[in-house]
Amino acid sequence: MSISNLIVHEIQKQQGERKAILIARPNENPIDDQAETLFAQVTSLFNRSGMNTGRFANPQGSVDGAQLPALLTKYFKEDAFTDFPSFTRECAANYLTYLEPVEEVAGGLLWFNHYELHGTHFLYIVMLKRKEGIGLSADLSLSQIEQIEVEKLHMSLRINLSAWQAGDEGRYISFRFGRAPKHESEYFTQFIGCDEPKVAAKETRKLVDLTSAFCQSEGLASKQANEFKKVVAEQCQAKAEEREPLAIKDIASQVASRFSVEQANKFLEIADSDSFKMEQEIFVEKAALKKLTRLSGSSRALTMSFDSDLLGESIVFDADTGTLTIKELPKSLLKQLQSMSN
Structure with a gap:
């Protein structure tokens, strides 16, 4: 897995307000140890449960609607971005048009990351947040510092660029909302221009x-x-x-x-x-x-779960009477039952 391009822009917007300002970095961030560490943390968080998938409603983009596919068509050629800073600045500016109408949402850091894995190209677009932390200076005095919050992702998107460019009809977009409320997930989905997102x-x-x-x-x-x-x-x-x-x-x-x-x-x-x-x-x-491999069920008084391949072996079901016969009880349960019968 290798990082090809990386840049971070800032969007300044206070919660409860509509005005948003884009602070765009003029050139790409260096791909150093800190970038590699943050990339690994983002990837780990992104690959947790709760994934949504989809595809662009208009893969090549259009004048109306989401501009992300049109910007990709403009800037991504032959497995490379012709001008990554310009692509991300235009993309971030378009993101603002969806963010500003939602007063409940605050700004943050927009992380754009193009990388390659096993010959396949991917693009991350992730909304990161800052948080307050405590630092220790050289003279061992404590001070309050700002850090990037890496414990959770707020909004995150990954596009399989190779699949999109090849005209794949599969779901080449993956994205997560974290614990975002509905109004946030809606504007982010509109920004992506995603067709019928599906939950994994x-x-x-x-x-x-x-x-x-x-x-x-x-x-x-x-x-x-x-x-x-x-x-x-x-x-x-x-x-x-x-x-x-x-x-x-x-x-x-x-x-x-x-x-x-x-x-x-x-x-x-x-x-x-x-x-x-x-x-x-x-x-x-x-x-x-x-x-697929376990059968389970519960009521207020009973909870039961077992591997399905035990059915017909050590566990027998009688369809006529609706009863289960368990031939081999777990040792711990058997011991409890024996102690109660004495």
């Missing part, structure tokens, strides 16, 4: 339900279904760790190799049906994968 957790839950629906439609035995769900879960986990999107056709390939081409086509048919309408690619939210 919601898309992952749809994939989980799709996998179960396929197993049910094909009448797979419990063991066979659980094995397939585990394979899907492992593939999803791998993509999540690589921070790459999962292609639905890759899951269909698993169906073809484990079952048949006809059943793979059936899987894709269900995925494209009105019940699911799955995207061709999705970003995976790890936490939403649990239902």
Whole structure:
């Protein structure tokens, strides 16, 4: 992973006011140890849960609406920015037009970062905030200082520039709102010019339900279904760790190799049906994968969760009576029950 371009501009705006001022840096920030450290911190925060994904409503840009895609078309040529400072200044000025009408929002630092990973080019646009801190001078006296807040991201966007430039129909935009209220997330989405943003957790839950629906439609035995769900879960986990999107056709390939081409086509048919309408690619939210390999439920008096591959083995379900029989209790639970019966 290598940083190609980096620049930070400041937007001065007080909460409760509409007037905003852009303090634009004339040239790029040096790519030094501090820049590398901040880049790593931003990346770590960005890749946490709660991702949204989408694509430009107008990939090449237009006179009306969001200017970000038009500015990319103007300045990003053959995997490089022709004039990164000019691109970011125009972009920041356009950002102000969406920020100023929202009185509840304050300014901050706009971080623009173009980097390359495995031959793919990406662009970060991140709103960072300052915070007050305590520093220690050379004579060991304490003083109040301003620091960049790196514990959380407020607004952040990452564009897969290579995918966008190639005309990819997938969701090449990823963005996060942090804990931003609705009025903030709305203006940021408008600035991006993003078409139908999707939440990664919601898309992952749809994939989980799709996998179960396929197993049910094909009448797979419990063991066979659980094995397939585990394979899907492992593939999803791998993509999540690589921070790459999962292609639905890759899951269909698993169906073809484990079952048949006809059943793979059936899987894709269900995925494209009105019940699911799955995207061709999705970003995976790890936490939403649990239902693929675990069964769980709770009431006010009882909570139960177990690996789905135990069903039919050490755990038996009787559909007629709606009861579960557990043959092998956890040792700690068994010990408690035995002590209570004595």
